[in-house]
Amino acid sequence: MSNMNVKKESVIAxxxxxxxxxxxxxxxxxxxxxxxxxxxxxxxxxxxxPPSIHLISGPGCPVCVTPVGFIDEAVLLAMEKxxxxxxxxxxxxxxxxxxxxxxxxxxxxxxxVQVVYAPQDAVAYARENPQEEVxxxxxxxETTTPSSCLAVRQAxxxxxxxxxxxxxxxxxxxxxxxxxxxxDAFLYPGHVHAxxxxxxxxxxxxxxxxxVVAGFxxxxxxxxxxxxxKKTQEGKPFFENCYPRxxxxxxxxxxxxxxEEMMEPCDARWRGIGVLPVSGMRLRAQYADYDARCRFAxxxxxGRENPACRCGExxxxxxxxxxxxxxxxxxxxxxxxxxxxVSGEGACSAFYLYGNA
Numbered sequence: 483m484s485n486m487n488v489k490k491e492s493v494i495a496x497x498x499x500x501x502x503x504x505x506x507x508x509x510x511x512x513x514x515x516x517x518x519x520x521x522x523x524x525x526x527x528x529x530x531x532p533p534s535i536h537l538i539s540g541p542g543c544p545v546c547v548t549p550v551g552f553i554d555e556a557v558l559l560a561m562e563k564x565x566x567x568x569x570x571x572x573x574x575x576x577x578x579x580x581x582x583x584x585x586x587x588x589x590x591x592x593x594x595v596q597v598v599y600a601p602q603d604a605v606a607y608a609r610e611n612p613q614e615e616v617x618x619x620x621x622x623x624e625t626t627t628p629s630s631c632l633a634v635r636q637a638x639x640x641x642x643x644x645x646x647x648x649x650x651x652x653x654x655x656x657x658x659x660x661x662x663x664x665x666d667a668f669l670y671p672g673h674v675h676a677x678x679x680x681x682x683x684x685x686x687x688x689x690x691x692x693x694v695v696a697g698f699x700x701x702x703x704x705x706x707x708x709x710x711x712k713k714t715q716e717g718k719p720f721f722e723n724c725y726p727r728x729x730x731x732x733x734x735x736x737x738x739x740x741x742e743e744m745m746e747p748c749d750a751r752w753r754g755i756g757v758l759p760v761s762g763m764r765l766r767a768q769y770a771d772y773d774a775r776c777r778f779a780x781x782x783x784x785g786r787e788n789p790a791c792r793c794g795e796x797x798x799x800x801x802x803x804x805x806x807x808x809x810x811x812x813x814x815x816x817x818x819x820x821x822x823x824v825s826g827e828g829a830c831s832a833f834y835l836y837g838n839a
Contacts, residue, residue: 493701493704493705494700494701494704496708497701497704497705497707497708498530498704498708500708500711500712501530501531501532501535501704501707501708501711502530502532504532504534504535504711504715505532505534506534506714506715507534508534508535508536509534509535509536509666509667509710509711509714510536510538510664510665510666510667510799511535511536511537511538511665511666511667511668511669511707511710512537512538512539512540512661512664512665512667512668512669512799513537513538513539513540513542513669514540514541514542514654514657514658514661514668514669514670514671515540515542515543515669515670515671515672515673515674515827516539516542516543516544516546516825516826516827516828516829516832517671517673517698517827518542518669518671518696518698518703519539519543519827519829519832520826520827520831520832520835521698521703522537522703523832523833523835523836524836525700525703527700527703527704527707531707535707535711538664538665538799539796539797539799539803539829539832540657540661540664540665540668540797540798540799541657541661541752541755541797541798542623542654542657542671542674542827543797543821543822543825543827543828543829544621544622544623544626544652544825544827545570545572545573545576545621545821545824545825545827545828546753546793546797546821546822546825546827546828546829547652547657547752547753547754547755547797547821548573548576548621548650548753548821549650549751549752549753549785550577550578550579550753550785550786550787551579551751551783551784551785552619552621552648552650552785553573553576553577553578553579553583553584553585553785554578554579554580554583554783554785555648555775555780555783556569556573556585556617556619556648557578557583557584557585557587557588557593558780558783559617559648559774559778559780560585560588560589560593560594560595561588561591561593563615563778564615565594565614565615565616565617565774565778566594566595566596566607566611566614566615566616566617567585567588567593567594567595567596567617567619568596568597568598568601568603568604568607568616568617568618568619569585569595569596569597569598569618569619570597570598570599570619570621571597572824572825572826572827573585573619573621574586574589574595574597575818575824576818576821576824576825577788577818577819577820577821578785579785579786579787594614598618600629601618601620601629601630601632601633601647602629602632602633602636604616604618604633604645605618605633605636605637605640605642605645608637608642608644608645609640609642611644612642612644613644614644615644615646615777616644616645616646617646617647617648617774618630618633618645618646618647618648619647619648619650620647620648620649620650620651621650621651622651622652623651623652623653623654623671623674624653624654624674624677624678624737624741625671625673625674625676625677626651627651627741627745627763628677628734628737628740628741630647630649630651631740631741631743631744631745632740633645633647634647634744634765634769634772635744637772638769638772643771645772646771646772646773646774646777646778647765647772647773647774648774648775649745649762649763649764649765649773650750650762651745651762651763651764652750652752652761652762652763653747653760653761653762653763654671654674654678654682655682655761656758656759656760656761657752657755657758657761658682658686658691659686660755660758661798661799662686662691664798664799664800665799666692666714667692667693667694667710667713667714667720668683668686668691668692668693668694669693669694669696669706669707669710670683670693670694670695670696671695671696672695672696672697672698672702672725672728672729673728675695675723675725675729675733676728676729676730676733676734677733677734677737677738678733678738679729679730679731679732679733679734680695680721680723680729680730680731680733681731683695683721683723684721686721687719687720687721688719689719690719691719692710692713692714692719692720692721693720693721694706694709694710694721694722694723694724695722695723695724695725695729696724696725697724697725697727697728702724702725705724706722706724706725709722709724741763743766744765744766744769745763745764745765745766746763746764746765746766747760747761747762747763748760748762748763748764749761749762750762752797753787753793753794753797753821754787754791754792754793754794754795754796754797754798755794755797755798787820788819788820790806790807790808790812790813790819791806791808791813791819791820792805792806792820793820793821793822793830796822796829796830797822797829802833803822803823803829803830803832803833803834804833806830809823809830809833809834810834813830814834815831815834815835
């Protein structure tokens, strides 16, 4: 066995020891990131935690927090404006306001809906199909927003007149503030803070909200959880960066400058949570030619959530997916009622796939 593997096993064993021996008060840890939720399930970490440590899911799944009204806008563009929608695959089956309204249903009715893996793929599609109006559905947090900005810049440099983006980009700091009373410590998403840096986490700790930035391997997740357990026993608010190989205090200044140049903060609606002030990002006025809402003069659409769906409560850590009366019966990955069951990062899909463990 290599020295690296020995060291890795030693770190995991030490983390397990700290977690296993914990006998203090109950700790609520919010996994903000949907990838964390799925990896913790997949690795079996939930099963080894003592009963006093509770993992709850938060609003860190970009598809899950995208509001119903955004899906309605996309369907309207596809069905009434004859636009080609380029989107990540998870958004295709997310339900809109009307019964059986989704991009999948629009595609079945003849609309053009293309699944892409990056916004640059949508730019390429627009270049190859100049007769079509191409709209990329720009969703996600600080991690993916820079790539949408780069796509707009590329379309500008190429002189493409048939490419726009429909934005539902969001930022995490306001969500952290909104969720802080639902948790004793955040498990902060490593990929978000690789872009933003850790200043916001340090500010929250100074205000009394604890948390750690975590990576995604078994070693990184167990280490982060062990740090939370150990620091909680000290009785003081804390912040630790447990993902230093990727996350630096300053984050990615280049990505930050790009987004600041091309986008501006705005109020944004989060599915099930409501409007959070300055928690969204939209293109600045000088880039209005690439803003689908401006190009197509879209009306304001509020959207209506299915009253049977409890995604909003799941995203706030107020209930488990299994507490929802339609979970696993009326709502399954094949026939989802809410976005949390559709997305590969959704808490409901994780509970359905791995069981309520």
